[in-house]
Amino acid sequence: MISFQHVSKTFDGKVKAVDDVSFTVNPGEIVGFIGPNGSGKTTSMKMMTGILNPDEGSIQIGKYDIVKEPLKAKQEIGYISDNPDQFLRLTGLEYLNLMADIYGIAKEERGGRIERFAKEFGVYDVLHRQMAGYSHGMRQKMMVLGALVHEPEVWILDEPMTGLDPESAFVLKQMMREHADKGYSVLFSTHVLEVAEKLCDRVVIIRYGKKLFEGTLEELVSRYHNQSLEEIFLEMMNHEGI
Secondary structure, eight states, X not given: OEEEEEEEEEETXXXXXXXXXEEEEOTTOEEEEEOOTTSSHHHHHHHHTTSSOOSEEEEEETTEETTTSHHHHHHTEEEEXXXXXXXXXXXXXXXXXXXXXXXXXXXXXXXXHHHHHHHHTTOGGGTTSBGGGSOHHHHHHHHHHHHHXXXXXXXXXXXXXXXXXXXXXXXXXXXXXXXXXXTOEEEEEOSOHHHHHHHOSEEEEEXXXXXXXXXXXHHHHHHTTTOOHHHHHHHHHHHOOO
């Protein structure tokens, strides 16, 4: 579960990247976080994961407040950032073992998980290569594996499909659905509205740091007289008052 309540974040004392935003991601749900570049999605996710602290409001991950009990909250999170170009001097296997070490996963447990995930995402044969030599898509796959190796209950995924080939994107979408069906929570940002339409139980739409909508796609479509999701999104970005 994610509870994001009345959260605000200002940069340089004047740029309000997130402005009194509230929403929840309940157990058993996939929630799509939708908005144009600069809308506040990544800033919000960085506050959920403890990379940034909110100026106002509260953020709860499962039972834990991310500000008051950051280590316990972070144990619950699998986070894929919007930048896969990290830890490039490590081999893929070294990176995954580092992530497993951080989360305290025993060696007898991690081996099977790493092998299974690496085969599912088609990177098993390159685990011993340095990640600096990986393509962008392969690096993105490693970020996915690193986020999931400790089997967290809450997934926070920032544009997770970017750079993935169709087969790997399909595998990840399946895993997201299976994870939610187990009673866990998935929040992911995306610019691909067709993915949100097919995968999400609910969506949260923001622009200029303000929430414009939270609810099911059926509720959104009925509010906008049965237009397509793309038409609705464009209308909201062009005409909604802030």
